[in-house]
Amino acid sequence: MSLTGTPFLCTLAVLCVLALGLPLVLWSRVRGPRAVRALARVFMLLFAQLTAVALVFTLVNNANQLYDDWGDLLGTADHVEHAADLGADGTGGMSLERLPRVRQTFGPARGPGMRAAGGVQVTKLEGRVSGVRGEVYVWLPPQYDDPAWRGHRFPVVEMLPGHPGSAKAWFGTLDVHEQMLPLMRSGRIAPFVLVSPRTTLVPGADTGCANLPGKVNADSWLSVDVPRMVMDNFRVQRAPQGWAVAGYSAGGHCATKLAVAHPDRYRAAVSLSGYNDPAAERTSLTGRDPALRTAHNPLTLLREAVAPPRISLYLSGQRGDGYEDALALGRAAKPPTSVQVVKLPRNAGGHTMALWRPQVVPAFRWLTEELDGQRTVSHRPPVTPPGPSSAGARPGAPASGSASPAAAARTR
Template identity: 70%
Template sequence: MSLTGTPFLYTLVVLCVVAVVLPLVLWSRVRGPKVVRGAVRMLMLAFAQGTAVALVFTLVNNSNQLYDNWGDLLGTSDHVQQAADLGASGTGGIALEKLPKVKQVFKPGRGPGMRAEGGVLTTQLKGRVSGVHAEVNVWLPPQYHEPAYRNHRFPVVEVLPGYPGSSKAWYGTMDAPEQLAPLMRSGQIEPFIIVSARTTLLPGKDTGCANIPGKVNADSWLSIDVPKMVMDNFRAQAAPDGWAVAGYSAGAHCAAKLAVAHPDRYRAAVSMSGYNDPIAVPQSLAGKTPALRDANNPYVLLRDSRVPPRVALYLSGQPKDGYEAAMALKRIAKAPTTVNVVFVPADAGGHTMALWKPQVVPAFRWLTEVMGGGEHRACTGPGATPLAPSTGGSRHAELASGSASPATGARRP
């Protein structure tokens, strides 16, 4: 029975009802010695508490899409077939342009949000470079199948969840397709292909999107294998100008790191409540040694870069949750690197999906401008209208769109 499936949830609801009724009916009817009666009653109480905890956990998990399956929850899922030493480039000396095309079979995605706005396509990809074997989800914008766009290649945003986190979270809890599709249809936001690959690759460990010989090549999985597969199977623009990466929490750290480390693969990155030093997450493999920490710290990479990378960064955060890390990157950035920091006041909410979900639209508006979309390209479709300023719509969305500042945020009641 699937961890996130409706049958499992309904089963828990029924068991919770039974667990409440059982003591009411049997408490005074238990027979036998005093010790036996006490043990039976304790078992009934334990059963009631256990089912209640399981139901609450399942509701929280389904709402935040933390664990996809039992293997993720129990720490038994391993999606790494091999982890060769691929060197500093992450290619292992492989001439990527000479690799044969990757042809994948896709099926409709299942789960929360996976069928909204045209639906999500999912496939199991065997990474030829990384040695990772895991799912990749692809959502196509409304214009993708329109005759007027049959020769058009679309920009791509690779989206990353936090840790723990499901590859489906951006489609489900974050509601990215539902939020963005209407704006793409109206021409306010560029029609992006949205790609989400599995990032939980090892049992109970956050890979930190790092390449670690002998353990995992998460960087090469996300920045080489997944993009190549997408470009081989869909009308996607080429890297780097046609590609961006976005994430929240641990995924935010990865987004900034991947863009700074690979300006030849990504043009822009969106980081929501991110951090720079991988040691911020105790389970992060990238934080285990000083060398790994430096190699996967976007601040260190940007500071020590001989030639500033041609990337644009959108970094949002609250005090002590992303804002200071974002400002540190802004202070050391040199052209052509650009850094846009969005201050989110502490009273806008905590480190949760409720804080990041309203930031999806403002972030994609920014991506539309930065990736050469702007008013001109966004207005190329039939019936498109010029780009318009964000209307906000909710307090959190207004804050996330950059209308707040450290000064104004402090004055809010």
């Protein structure tokens, strides 16, 4: 029975009703010695509490898409076949152009929200370079099958969840495809192909989207295997032009790091409440070792880059939750690196989906300008509308509209 399926949820609901009714019906009817009666009544109370806790957990999990299946929840799933040392570029010296094309079969994705807005597709991918195997979800814009767009190659946004987090979360909780569909139809947002790969690869740990020989090659999975599969199966632009990566929380950290480390694979990145230091996530594999913390900190990567990467970053956060880290990246950036920092008000919500859902549209408006080559330093910055949990909140104001350290410093 699926962890996120309707049958499991209904079963728990029935058990909760049964657990509530048992004490009402049987409490005074229990027979036997005093110890037996006491034990039976304790069992009924524990049964009622456990079923209630399980139902609440399932509702929360379904609403936030934290754990996709039992393997993720129990820490028994392992999606790493092998983790060879792939070197600095994450390819292991392979000539990617010479590899056979990756042909995948896609089917309709199941779960909350997955059938909305034309439906989401899913495939099981075995990464030839990374040694990782996992699901990849893909949503195609309304123009994709339009005969008038037959020869058009579409831009791509690769979307990463937080930790713990399901690859379905962008669709099932943030409703990205439902929010984008009318805006793409009207031409207000570019028709992006949306891709969400599995990021929970190692039991009980956050990979930090890093290549760690002997453990996992998460970087190569996300920046090599998944993009190559998408380019081989869909009518999309070649990387890096037209390719962006976006994430929230731990996924925001990954999005920034991947873009800074691989400007040859991504042109832009969006980070919602992300962070720089991997140790901000207590289960991060890269946060447990001082050397790895430094090597996988996007701020360090940006400062120590041989040449400033030609990328654009959209970074949003509240004070104490991503905002200061975003400012630090803005101060470190030098042209052609561009950094847009958006400060969110404290009353816009906490570190939850309620905070990030209203930021989806502004972020994609920004991506439309960046990937269409229409960026101007003086353009009006995106505004984050208040979410359902932030009634009365004022829209988030930009903290920095350029990559200039001086401009960033003026906002402090």
